Amino acid sequence: ISGLLDSPKVKESGSVGFGVFILFVLLFQGVRAEGINARCGQVIVVVADSWDSNRGTLRAFSRTGARSPWTASFSKPIPVLLGRNGLAWGRGEVSVPRGLTMKREGDGKAPAGIFRIGKIYTHDASLPKGANYPFRTISQWDAWPDDPKNRYYNRHIVIDPKRGVPEWFDSQKMRHGDEAYRWLIEIRHNADPPSPGYGSAIFFHTRRGPTRTTAGCTTMAVSDLVRVIQWLDASTQPRYVLLPKSEYAKRQQSWGLPVLK
Numbered sequence: 001i002s003g004l005l006d007s008p009k010v011k012e013s014g015s016v017g018f019g020v021f022i023l024f025v026l027l028f029q030g031v032r033a034e035g036i037n038a039r040c041g042q043v044i045v046v047v048a049d050s051w052d053s054n055r056g057t058l059r060a061f062s063r064t065g066a067r068s069p070w071t072a073s074f075s076k077p078i079p080v081l082l083g084r085n086g087l088a089w090g091r092g093e094v095s096v097p098r099g100l101t102m103k104r105e106g107d108g109k110a111p112a113g114i115f116r117i118g119k120i121y122t123h124d125a126s127l128p129k130g131a132n133y134p135f136r137t138i139s140q141w142d143a144w145p146d147d148p149k150n151r152y153y154n155r156h157i158v159i160d161p162k163r164g165v166p167e168w169f170d171s172q173k174m175r176h177g178d179e180a181y182r183w184l185i186e187i188r189h190n191a192d193p194p195s196p197g198y199g200s201a202i203f204f205h206t207r208r209g210p211t212r213t214t215a216g217c218t219t220m221a222v223s224d225l226v227r228v229i230q231w232l233d234a235s236t237q238p239r240y241v242l243l244p245k246s247e248y249a250k251r252q253q254s255w256g257l258p259v260l261k
Helices: 002-006 008-013 016-028 222-231 245-251
Strands: 042-048 055-062 078-081 087-089 110-122 135-137 183-187 203-206 218-220 239-244
Touching: 042 245, 055 218, 055 222, 078 222, 087 239, 183 222, 203 222, 218 222, 239 245
Parallel strands: 042 239, 087 110, 110 135, 203 218
Antiparallel strands: 042 055, 055 078, 078 218, 110 183, 110 239, 183 203
């Protein structure tokens, strides 16, 4: 349904009456035209003080159905670090409001909005004990290009060395022996499909220190990241919400977001 609403053909050719009819159908079915997907049963929420903030607090919530209330999954919020230059609106599941800056490659900002949570990429052969989520063990030939000119921009790919190693590979490979990247939870920003220049390689991962901000990822202490990995359940179609405090308050009800206490 969201694909139908985003279709340029529908926007260009649909009459006002047809648009009202579609909206009525969505409301009748309990599906939101903008906000958290009705099938989503887990959501990670990070709220920052402002668009310029590079820190936030993470909360996790779950629900049993679209009409069920959100219930907090962690007893205390988790402190997280964000883009060194704050936040900018990202390409996710909600439209970008007019007048707000969009994230661009290299701007040092974390993408704000609602995003699907993708696969976990790890250096290990398995996830932490108790975790059950789709993952891939990163090989020496895995890459995630962040160059907008690369045909594989913001996509996970695996190079076949027998067919030749591209010149760009060494700077775009995923495996560096870096403990901060031991576990990478994909945040599907600018992913469906990727648009060159709007930001790439956005993940949850381990922070490098309590004050070391990021180029756009969301980072936390390793123990907190492990807890998130153990909590995630792919069958719930989990989402990630990142917003400044004022934006969250403005959109909480209309987007079906959890009430923060």
